Amino acid sequence: MIRFLATIIGILTAAALLQVFQATTPGYAQLTGPILTSGAQKDTVSSQTFSVRIDKAVQAKTLVLKRFSRTIERQTQGTWLVVSAELWAFQETMPLAGASIRGASGRLYVQTHRADAAPQLLSLKKVQPGLPTTGILVFELPEEEATDMTLILSKQASPRLEDEVHVHLDRGMIESRDKVEPGNGGI
Amino acid sequence: MKRPNVLNKAGKAARARVLAGIGGFLAAGLSLGLSIFESRNPGEIAHALPGTRINADRWGVTLHAATVATTMPNGSRLTPGKRAVVVNLTIENLTSQSSNLYGEALALANITGASRPQFFLDRDQEILWDLQPAMPEEVSAVWEVPMTQALLASLDVTVIGAVFKRADNLYAAPGWFTGSAVAQVDLPIAENGTGAMTRDTR
Numbered sequence: 511m512i513r514f515l516a517t518i519i520g521i522l523t524a525a526a527l528l529q530v531f532q533a534t535t536p537g538y539a540q541l542t543g544p545i546l547t548s549g550a551q552k553d554t555v556s557s558q559t560f561s562v563r564i565d566k567a568v569q570a571k572t573l574v575l576k577r578f579s580r581t582i583e584r585q586t587q588g589t590w591l592v593v594s595a596e597l598w599a600f601q602e603t604m605p606l607a608g609a610s611i612r613g614a615s616g617r618l619y620v621q622t623h624r625a626d627a628a629p630q631l632l633s634l635k636k637v638q639p640g641l642p643t644t645g646i647l648v649f650e651l652p653e654e655e656a657t658d659m660t661l662i663l664s665k666q667a668s669p670r671l672e673d674e675v676h677v678h679l680d681r682g683m684i685e686s687r688d689k690v691e692p693g694n695g696g697i
Numbered sequence: 698m699k700r701p702n703v704l705n706k707a708g709k710a711a712r713a714r715v716l717a718g719i720g721g722f723l724a725a726g727l728s729l730g731l732s733i734f735e736s737r738n739p740g741e742i743a744h745a746l747p748g749t750r751i752n753a754d755r756w757g758v759t760l761h762a763a764t765v766a767t768t769m770p771n772g773s774r775l776t777p778g779k780r781a782v783v784v785n786l787t788i789e790n791l792t793s794q795s796s797n798l799y800g801e802a803l804a805l806a807n808i809t810g811a812s813r814p815q816f817f818l819d820r821d822q823e824i825l826w827d828l829q830p831a832m833p834e835e836v837s838a839v840w841e842v843p844m845t846q847a848l849l850a851s852l853d854v855t856v857i858g859a860v861f862k863r864a865d866n867l868y869a870a871p872g873w874f875t876g877s878a879v880a881q882v883d884l885p886i887a888e889n890g891t892g893a894m895t896r897d898t899r
Contacts, residue, residue, distance in 0.1 A: 539870030585820060588832055610795070615831070620795035623826035624818075652831055 544664060544674035551680045557673035559601055560637065562663055565594040565644065567679055568697050569656060570690035573648070577627040583689075584624060588652040591684075593661060594630075594696045596644045599637040606632045608664035608674070609647050613655025618662075622650045628692040646692050657681070742855065745880040750787075753879050755859035756802045757789035757833065763852040763884035770817040770837045771824070779841040782808065784854060784884065785819070789833035792873065797827050801875060803838055806853035811840040852884045 549555030554563040569591050573584040584590075591611065609621040609632065621633060625648035632645035647661075658681075664674040690697055745751050750759045766781045768774060775781055788799055805811050816825040819835040828834065842848070858876035865872050 537864055537869040539864075539868050587834075588829070616793065617830040618794040619829055620827055622829075624823065650829055650832070652829075655831070 542670045544669040544672060546674055546676060548676040548678070550678055551683050555675050555677050557675050559599065559665070559673045560604060560675070561598045561600070562675050562677060563596045564661070564677055564679070565596060566697055567591065567593045567684045568687055568690045569684055570687045572689040573625055573628075574689050574691035575625065575627040576629075582627070586650050588650060589656055590625075590690060591649040591651060591656065591659070592690050592692060592697050593647045593649070593679075594644065595632065595647065595663075596642050597632065597637045598642050599639045601639060603639065604637050604665045606635070606637065606663060606665065607667045608662070608669060609633060610662050611649045611651060611655075612660040612662060613651055614658040615655060617655060619649050619651040619655065621647050624648075624650065625692075629694050630692065630696065644696065646697060648692070656684075739877075742878045742881045745856075745882050747882055747884055751856045751880045751882075752791075753802050753856045753858045754861070754876060755790075755792055755796075755873050756799055756828075757787075757791050758802060758856050759787040760854055760856075760882045760884055761785040761787070763854075763886045765848065765886060765888065766839075769815070769839060770819075771822045776841055778844055780844055782811070782840045782842050782848070782852065782886075784814075784838045784840075784852070785835070786838060787833050787835050788828065790828040790830045793830055795827040795829050797825075798873075799828055800838075801859075802857050804855045804857060804878075805840060806855045806881065807849060808840070808842055808846060808852070810846060811842050814838040814840050848886060850886060852886055854882045854884055856880045856882065 545557070547555060547557040551564045551567070554561055556562075569589050571585065571589060573586075573590045573592075575582050575584060597606065611619045613619060625631070628646065628648060630645045632643070632647050635643055635645050637643045651659075659679040661677040661679055662674060663677070665672055745760075747760050747762065750757055762785045764783045764785075766783050769781065770783065782805070784803070786803075788802075790796060790799075799816065800814050803814060815838070817823065817837045817839065818825045819837060825834065825836050855878045858879040859873045860876040861871070861873055863871050865874070
């Protein structure tokens with residue numbers, strides 16, 4: 511009888527232990543997620559493979575672009591955020607496919623294609639090691655999300671076991687304008 | 698005395714295995730039959746009126762009007778031999794991330810041979826790329842339809858929902874998957890030009 515009880519208790523304990531293990535094991539997506547490096551806007555934020563320095567961040571209601579030498583204006587119901595940054599690659603040539611803003615609510619705003627006519631877009635450039643590359647990133651997001659923003663950059667659109675740099679944008683360092691016109695010399 | 702006992706035991710074990718096998722096959726058959734029955738007899742889809750907001754899990758959709766046009770909203774030409782069915786709608790991304798998969802949310806039920814829809818932002822008549830979360834936009838969805846396809850007086854638009862899985866079956870990663878139809882809207886088709894007027898009066 512005692513042996514029977516001991517067996518039952520042993521099985522139950524083992525089951526409970528396995529349940530705990532299963533519940534506390536991080537998921538595959540989490541285990542193979544990005545490798546984070548965080549920093550502030552005023553600093554150069556360096557990961558193992560690349561580093562970022564924010565040059566300027568401008569918020570505006572209207573985005574002025576030149577397409578086929580014709581000037582066009584793009585409005586938004588929210589706000590445009592244009593960030594100019596300098597990137598260094600350490601080991602190998604890299605694109606910058608992943609660029610997004612995490613807003614105040616935690617929502618993720620991927621860089622917009624609506625500004626594809628803008629010059630100097632970082633998403634269209636390649637960063638060569640040893641050659642610092644400057645360019646801009648354009649985002650569209652609601653005003654209320656712009657109160658607390660984090661810029662998230664990576665080599666791939668959804669990095670797996672690759673570096674991802676988070677730069678917290680300082681509200682006091684974001685310029686506010688009526689119109690922003692990205693040019694060849696930046697913003 | 699021992700021999701029949703052993704045989705008896707072996708027989709019992711075999712019978713238990715056979716029973717378990719039959720039970721398993723029964724369960725599998727029942728589940729298969731149920732899923733076949735469900736896919737053959739889809740439940741009634743709720744009908745919604747134009748102008749009402751439909752919550753399609755991933756997207757908030759409000760259908761306004763339908764028109765037939767001979768060019769794309771941005772002025773570009775259509776494929777020769779085709780005309781465009783344009784649906785004006787307001788669409789909002791209800792998820793936490795920018796996405797351009799809103800095309801999966803709409804389907805034309807009473808038109809065959811329609812292309813995948815192209816979306817244009819009404820504000821500047823340009824291609825709508827990613828739909829940003831919490832930013833509802835007025836857009837035009839355009840389907841190219843062969844000229845030979847007869848159009849009825851109204852367009853049956855099905856709004857398709859999505860299912861969020863916290864952990865998918867392959868990578869245990871969170872993601873959205875195509876769901877079932879959540880609503881059907883009968884949009885009267887106006888001739889080209891009158892669609893814009895319907896939009897102003899809504």
